[in-house]
Amino acid sequence: MKTIRMLAMAAAIPALAAAAQAETKIGMITTLSGGGAGLGVDVRDGFMLAIEQDGRDGVEVVIEDDQRKPDAAVQIADRMIQSEKVDILTGIIWSNLAMAVVPAATAQGVFYLSPNAGPSALAGKRCHPNYFNVAWQNDNLHEAAGAYANEAGLKNSFILAPNYPAGKDALTGYKRMYGGELAGEIYTKLGQTDYAAEIAQIRASGADSVYFFLPGGMGISFLKQYAGSGVDLPVVGPAFSFDQGILQAVGEAALGVKNTSQWNKDIDNAANAAFVSAFQEKYGRLPSLYASQGYDTANLILSALDKAEASDQDAFRAALQAAEFDSVRGDFKFGSNHHPVQDIYVREVIKEGDVFTNKIIATGLSDHADAYAGECKM
Amino acid sequence: MMLTRERLLNWAMIAALLIVPLAAWSLDEPFIITLATKAAILALAGVGLNIALGLGGMISLGHAAFFGIGGYAMGILAAHAQNYEPLFAWPFLFEGSNQMPLIWLVAVVFSALAALVIGALSLRTSGVYFIMITLAFGQMLYYFAISWSAYGGEDGLSIWVRNEFPGLNTLDPIQFFAIAYVILCLALVFAARLARSPFGLALAAARQNEDRVEAVGLTPFTLRLIAFVISGAITGLAGALFADLNRFVSPTMLSWHTSGEIMIFVILGGVGRLYGPVAGAALYIMLEHLLGGISDYWQIFLGLLLLLIVLFARGGLIGALAGREKAHG
Amino acid sequence: MTYILVLEQILNGLQLGVMLFLMAAGLTLVFGVMGLINLAHGSLYMVGAFAAAAVAGWTGSFLLALIASLAAAAAAGALMELVVIRRLYQRDHLDQVLATFALILIFSEGTRWLFGSFPLFLDVPSHLSGPVSLPGGIEYPLYRLTIILIGLAIAAGLFLLIARTRIGIQIRAGEADREMIAALGVDISKLYTLVFALGAALAGLAGALVGAIQSVQVGMGEPVLILAFVVIVIGGIGSIKGALAGALLVGMTDTLGGVFLPQLFAVFMDPASAASAGASLASMLIYILMAAILLVRPSGLYGGSA
Missing domain, CATH: 3.40.50.2300 (Response regulator)
Structure with missing residues (x-):
C-alpha cells in the first residue's frame, strides 16, 4: 500500500x-x-x-x-x-x-x-456526529432526475439499474420525485456488459424516455449499444456515467444526454x-x-x-x-444530519473542440436535502 | 519424533507468529498485531483448503464459498443481535448472538453442510471438471449474496462492535490475536493427527492409487467427501474469524479471487505441507505490506514472484528452505 | 410479449453465444492439445481490445484495429507460451491454475500501467452503426448482426481447419495421443506455440469486436473468462463441437433467462420484487445449468475423458 x-x-x-x-x-x-x-x-x-x-x-x-x-x-x-x-x-x-x-x-x-x-443508513438511523458527507446522499442525483423528468413532460419512463443496494436506492430515488407512469423497471446483473436484451425490452415497451443508473464500465457499454440500436428515446442519467473521466470513452453516443449533478465546470x-x-x-x-x-x-x-x-x-x-x-458548487450548507443541502443541476453532454464535456441547462432541485434526515437522531 | 529440518522450521514459524505480535504489543504498534491476526486467520483458511488439496488431491477453486458462509454466519447472527430483531421465533425465540463460540458453531455447521452438498455433487466429476464445478458453485453463492438485499447485498453487513468471547476483551488487538492463534494451533494439531490417522492414510492412498483403495473395500468417494466436508468446515471457521477481524462481511469474501488467494497461501508455503499455509499466508501479507509501499502497481511484482515460485521453487517456501519432503508424516 | 421481441432476444442470445465461442475455442483447443488450463485467456481478450482501441485511435480505421487485435493477441499469446506456458505442460493442474492466475495479475496491472486507469474509447465504425430491418419486421443493430456472421464464419473456418488441413490433423492427433505425434516427427513445440497463438488471436478478436460496443477497460476479460470456462465444461473440454454447443446454450440461457424470469415471477409477485428476485435467479442460472449438466454427464456434452 x-x-x-x-x-x-x-x-x-x-x-x-x-x-x-x-x-x-x-x-x-x-x-x-x-x-x-x-x-x-x-x-x-x-x-x-x-x-x-x-x-x-x-x-x-x-x-x-x-x-x-x-x-x-x-x-x-x-x-x-x-x-x-x-x-x-x-x-x-x-x-x-x-x-x-x-x-x-x-x-x-x-x-x-x-x-x-453517501449510503442511506449513514444519513438516517446510523448517522453520527463525527460523520460529514461533502458530496451527496446516494439518492440525491436520482431524485433530481425524477424531478427533471416531470418538468420535461416525460410521462412513461423505462428505468433500469444493477441488482445491488445502490441500484435499488437509485430507482427508489427516481420514483420518489417522478410523477409519471413506468413503462418498465429492470434490475440488471452487477458488472453486466451486454444490454441487448434490455434494449429490446425498452423498444417493445412503448416508453417515452429511459432513466438508467449504471456506474463505470456498465454505463459505457449501455450507451454505446443503445446508440447503435436505433431506439432514439431521450435518455436521462446521473452524472456518474457522464463525467469527465468516462465521457471520452463513451464518445458520440453520449452527445445530448441529460444528466444530473451538483457540480459542473461552468458553474x-x-x-x-x-x-x-x-x-x-x-x-x-x-x-x-x-x-x-x-x-x-x-x-x-x-x-x-x-x-x-x-x-x-x-x-x-x-x-x-x-x-x-x-x-x-457555489452555495453549500449542511443539514441536521451532516449531509449537504444544495442545488442539483441538469447538464447536457456537449463537445468542445475534441473534448466531450457537460454544460448546465437547468436546475433540477434547489436547496435539496435528503429523505433520511428525519431518521437521524443525534 | 525425529527432528527434521522441516519440523524445526515449523516450530520456528509458529513461534515467530507469536513473538512478532507480542513484540509489537510491547512497542505499542497495534497494527502489526492486526496484520499478524490476519495472517493467522488466513493461514487457518489455508489449513482447511490444504486438507482437500494436499491430503485429498481435490483442487477446489470454490473454497471462497465456505469462507463466505462462515463470514455471513457471523454477520447475520451479530446483525440480528445488535438490532434486536429476532432471527426466528419458532420453535424458540432466537435474537441472533454476539457470542463468538456460538457464532463459530453456526459457521462450522453451515459451511460443513454446504461442503456436503457441493462436495457430493462435485465429486462425481474429476480433474478439470472438478476445478470448474467448484468454481461454479462459488459463483452461484457470490451472485446470490450480491442480490440478497435483506443482508446488505453488495454493500455487505457492518458490525459495530466486535463479538464477545467469555472472559476476554476482544476489542483489544492482542487478545483477539490470541484467540485466532490458539484456534490456528488447534487446527494444525487436528490436521496433523488427521493425516496420520487411518482415515488420512486411506485418503492419501486414494489420491495416489484409487484402485488399491477400492480393492481393500473402501470407497474413495466417501473418503473424499468426508475430507471435503472437514476442509470446508475449517475454512468456514476462518471466515467467521475474518469477518470478526474486519467487523464486516461482504460478497467479496465469496468471489473467485478469494478462492484463488486462499490457494495461493497454500501453494506459496508448499502444497501438502502441514505448515505450508502458515508460511504462505505470512509471506503473502508481508509482500502485500512491503511491495505496496514501493509502487501503485505492486500486483505486477506479486504476480512475477508467484510465477517464479510456481516455475522454479516447487514445494513452495517450506520446500525451498527445508528441502524435499519425505512422503507424508 | 410479442413474437418480435422473442425473436430479437433469440438473436441476442445467438450473438452472445458466438462471442463466447471465440473465447472458448482457444481455451478448449489449448486444453485438448496441450492439457493445459489457462486462466489468463481473459487477459488475451483484454490485450486484443486495448490493441484495437489504440490502433483505432491512431489511424481511425476499424479494419486496421481488428487486424491489430489479432496480431497483438497472437503475439502476446506466443510470448506467453514461449516464456511461461511451455514449462507448465508437464505440471499438474494446480500449478497451471496458479501460474496463469499470476499472469492475470501481471497483465491486468501492466495494462493499467501502460494505458492508465480510465476506460479507452473504441466505437463501431459508421458504416456498421445503426439498425437494419430484418424479415418479419425486426429492427436489429447491424453491428451485432455482423458479429454473428463473423463468429459463424470463424466457427466454420475452424471446423474446416481441423477437419481438412495438415495442422488440423496434427491437432487431432495431439488430442488423441501426445507422445505419438512427437514420435512421428512433428515439431511438437512449434505446433504448441501455433495452437496457443491461434487461440489467443481468436480471444483478441473477440475482445476487439465486443470492445466496440462495451467498455475497453482493465479487468474486462475476467467475467468473460468465467463464462468461457462454463461453456467448455458444459460442452466437454477439448471438443470444438462441444464449445460451439456450449456457447450457444450459455448465450441463450443467459439472455432469455434474464428477460423472461422476471416476467415469470411477476405472475405471482409484485413487479418490483419480481424484477429483483428474477434478476437474482437469472444471474445464477448458467451455473445451475452447468451443475445440472455435469450431474447427468460428468464430462460434458461432447467430452470423452477429462
Missing part, C-alpha cells in the same frame, strides 16, 4: 501562528489500483490541489490505496487510527467500503468526511473558475465531479482548522457544520 506523506511549506504562515498550531493528521483511504482507480485518483488529486494551494504548516496527509476491497479499507483505517493516530479520515469512493469503515472509525472518535459515497463563481484552471494546469486534464468533491472536502477541513483544532472535537465539529468555505 502506497504511502505518501506531504508536509506543507511553512513559508506562507506567520511564525507566531505556526508555533501555536498543533499538527493535524488527515488519513485518506481511496481506490488507486484495479478497476475504478480513476475515481480515487481524481478525489486524491482534487484534495491535494487544495492542500497545496493553501500551503499551511502543520497539516499532514497520509494516502493509502484500498484496492476497492472492504477488508483492506478496514485494515488501513484501523492502522491509521491506531498507529498513525490520525484526527480525520476521508477518501472512500464506494458505499460498501464506507459502510465497512465509517461506523467503526467514528466510534473510535475520529472524524470522517465523505468525498463521494459561475470565482472559486470554481480558479479550481478548474488550477487543476488543468497542474494535472493536464479537465477536473471531474470527483475531483471537485475532493477539492471541496479539503477546503472544508481547512476552513474548520482556521477556527479550531481537530483535537478540540466539539469546536471542530461546529466549525465543520458551519461550512464556511468557498465551495466550487
Whole structure:
C-alpha cells in the first residue's frame, strides 16, 4: 500500500501562528489500483490541489490505496487510527467500503468526511456526529432526475439499474420525485456488459424516455449499444456515467444526454473558475465531479482548522457544520444530519473542440436535502 | 519424533507468529498485531483448503464459498443481535448472538453442510471438471449474496462492535490475536493427527492409487467427501474469524479471487505441507505490506514472484528452505 | 410479449453465444492439445481490445484495429507460451491454475500501467452503426448482426481447419495421443506455440469486436473468462463441437433467462420484487445449468475423458 506523506511549506504562515498550531493528521483511504482507480485518483488529486494551494504548516496527509476491497479499507483505517493516530479520515469512493469503515472509525472518535459515497443508513438511523458527507446522499442525483423528468413532460419512463443496494436506492430515488407512469423497471446483473436484451425490452415497451443508473464500465457499454440500436428515446442519467473521466470513452453516443449533478465546470463563481484552471494546469486534464468533491472536502477541513483544532472535537465539529468555505458548487450548507443541502443541476453532454464535456441547462432541485434526515437522531 | 529440518522450521514459524505480535504489543504498534491476526486467520483458511488439496488431491477453486458462509454466519447472527430483531421465533425465540463460540458453531455447521452438498455433487466429476464445478458453485453463492438485499447485498453487513468471547476483551488487538492463534494451533494439531490417522492414510492412498483403495473395500468417494466436508468446515471457521477481524462481511469474501488467494497461501508455503499455509499466508501479507509501499502497481511484482515460485521453487517456501519432503508424516 | 421481441432476444442470445465461442475455442483447443488450463485467456481478450482501441485511435480505421487485435493477441499469446506456458505442460493442474492466475495479475496491472486507469474509447465504425430491418419486421443493430456472421464464419473456418488441413490433423492427433505425434516427427513445440497463438488471436478478436460496443477497460476479460470456462465444461473440454454447443446454450440461457424470469415471477409477485428476485435467479442460472449438466454427464456434452 502506497504511502505518501506531504508536509506543507511553512513559508506562507506567520511564525507566531505556526508555533501555536498543533499538527493535524488527515488519513485518506481511496481506490488507486484495479478497476475504478480513476475515481480515487481524481478525489486524491482534487484534495491535494487544495492542500497545496493553501500551503499551511502543520497539516499532514497520509494516502493509502484500498484496492476497492472492504477488508483492506478496514485494515488501513484501523492502522491509521491506531498507529498513525490520525484526527480525520476521508477518501472512500464506494458505499460498501464506507459502510465497512465509517461506523467503526467514528466510534473510535475520529472524524470522517465523505468525498463521494453517501449510503442511506449513514444519513438516517446510523448517522453520527463525527460523520460529514461533502458530496451527496446516494439518492440525491436520482431524485433530481425524477424531478427533471416531470418538468420535461416525460410521462412513461423505462428505468433500469444493477441488482445491488445502490441500484435499488437509485430507482427508489427516481420514483420518489417522478410523477409519471413506468413503462418498465429492470434490475440488471452487477458488472453486466451486454444490454441487448434490455434494449429490446425498452423498444417493445412503448416508453417515452429511459432513466438508467449504471456506474463505470456498465454505463459505457449501455450507451454505446443503445446508440447503435436505433431506439432514439431521450435518455436521462446521473452524472456518474457522464463525467469527465468516462465521457471520452463513451464518445458520440453520449452527445445530448441529460444528466444530473451538483457540480459542473461552468458553474459561475470565482472559486470554481480558479479550481478548474488550477487543476488543468497542474494535472493536464479537465477536473471531474470527483475531483471537485475532493477539492471541496479539503477546503472544508481547512476552513474548520482556521477556527479550531481537530483535537478540540466539539469546536471542530461546529466549525465543520458551519461550512464556511468557498465551495466550487457555489452555495453549500449542511443539514441536521451532516449531509449537504444544495442545488442539483441538469447538464447536457456537449463537445468542445475534441473534448466531450457537460454544460448546465437547468436546475433540477434547489436547496435539496435528503429523505433520511428525519431518521437521524443525534 | 525425529527432528527434521522441516519440523524445526515449523516450530520456528509458529513461534515467530507469536513473538512478532507480542513484540509489537510491547512497542505499542497495534497494527502489526492486526496484520499478524490476519495472517493467522488466513493461514487457518489455508489449513482447511490444504486438507482437500494436499491430503485429498481435490483442487477446489470454490473454497471462497465456505469462507463466505462462515463470514455471513457471523454477520447475520451479530446483525440480528445488535438490532434486536429476532432471527426466528419458532420453535424458540432466537435474537441472533454476539457470542463468538456460538457464532463459530453456526459457521462450522453451515459451511460443513454446504461442503456436503457441493462436495457430493462435485465429486462425481474429476480433474478439470472438478476445478470448474467448484468454481461454479462459488459463483452461484457470490451472485446470490450480491442480490440478497435483506443482508446488505453488495454493500455487505457492518458490525459495530466486535463479538464477545467469555472472559476476554476482544476489542483489544492482542487478545483477539490470541484467540485466532490458539484456534490456528488447534487446527494444525487436528490436521496433523488427521493425516496420520487411518482415515488420512486411506485418503492419501486414494489420491495416489484409487484402485488399491477400492480393492481393500473402501470407497474413495466417501473418503473424499468426508475430507471435503472437514476442509470446508475449517475454512468456514476462518471466515467467521475474518469477518470478526474486519467487523464486516461482504460478497467479496465469496468471489473467485478469494478462492484463488486462499490457494495461493497454500501453494506459496508448499502444497501438502502441514505448515505450508502458515508460511504462505505470512509471506503473502508481508509482500502485500512491503511491495505496496514501493509502487501503485505492486500486483505486477506479486504476480512475477508467484510465477517464479510456481516455475522454479516447487514445494513452495517450506520446500525451498527445508528441502524435499519425505512422503507424508 | 410479442413474437418480435422473442425473436430479437433469440438473436441476442445467438450473438452472445458466438462471442463466447471465440473465447472458448482457444481455451478448449489449448486444453485438448496441450492439457493445459489457462486462466489468463481473459487477459488475451483484454490485450486484443486495448490493441484495437489504440490502433483505432491512431489511424481511425476499424479494419486496421481488428487486424491489430489479432496480431497483438497472437503475439502476446506466443510470448506467453514461449516464456511461461511451455514449462507448465508437464505440471499438474494446480500449478497451471496458479501460474496463469499470476499472469492475470501481471497483465491486468501492466495494462493499467501502460494505458492508465480510465476506460479507452473504441466505437463501431459508421458504416456498421445503426439498425437494419430484418424479415418479419425486426429492427436489429447491424453491428451485432455482423458479429454473428463473423463468429459463424470463424466457427466454420475452424471446423474446416481441423477437419481438412495438415495442422488440423496434427491437432487431432495431439488430442488423441501426445507422445505419438512427437514420435512421428512433428515439431511438437512449434505446433504448441501455433495452437496457443491461434487461440489467443481468436480471444483478441473477440475482445476487439465486443470492445466496440462495451467498455475497453482493465479487468474486462475476467467475467468473460468465467463464462468461457462454463461453456467448455458444459460442452466437454477439448471438443470444438462441444464449445460451439456450449456457447450457444450459455448465450441463450443467459439472455432469455434474464428477460423472461422476471416476467415469470411477476405472475405471482409484485413487479418490483419480481424484477429483483428474477434478476437474482437469472444471474445464477448458467451455473445451475452447468451443475445440472455435469450431474447427468460428468464430462460434458461432447467430452470423452477429462
